Amino acid sequence: MTRYLFALVTMLGWLTACGKSTPAPPAARSSTLTANAPTAEATRVVRVKATSTSFEPAEITLNQGEPSAIEFERVTESKCMRAVRMPWMKKAKDLAVGEKVLIPIPTDKSGTFAYACWMNMLYGRVTVDASK
Ligand SMILES: [Cu+2]
Numbered sequence: 380m381t382r383y384l385f386a387l388v389t390m391l392g393w394l395t396a397c398g399k400s401t402p403a404p405p406a407a408r409s410s411t412l413t414a415n416a417p418t419a420e421a422t423r424v425v426r427v428k429a430t431s432t433s434f435e436p437a438e439i440t441l442n443q444g445e446p447s448a449i450e451f452e453r454v455t456e457s458k459c460m461r462a463v464r465m466p467w468m469k470k471a472k473d474l475a476v477g478e479k480v481l482i483p484i485p486t487d488k489s490g491t492f493a494y495a496c497w498m499n500m501l502y503g504r505v506t507v508d509a510s511k
Contacts, residue, residue, distance in 0.1 A: 434503035
């Protein structure tokens with residue numbers, strides 16, 4: 380019984396964490412809070428469309444050390460794309476249809492990182508290139 384409850388609470392926690400991952404409200408981006416921003420303003424923004432069958436483009440490359448972000452736009456009603464998960468950042472963000480969601484991507488470490496729809500069915504990859 381205790382185990383069952385624990386599992387339930389864990390699952391609820393996971394679901395809640397997912398549901399909470401809405402974009403920051405516009406107020407949080409106001410100039411008065413800029414000094415507290417956790418990451419530098421992205422100088423490189425790559426736009427990725429979340430369609431019913433894929434992320435487009437599915438593969439993107441960023442330069443190591445360049446403040447970067449992906450701007451996701453969900454262009455499908457498909458529930459598949461209702462959120463995007465970025466396991467290496469321990470992050471999930473809700474995607475609303477037709478809304479642009481900016482997600483800063485750390486570029487301090489080079490490598491290739493996979494993100495996915497919330498169900499882990501459709502994938503995209505980010506390569507942080509150290510060659511420059
Ligand atoms: Cu999916």
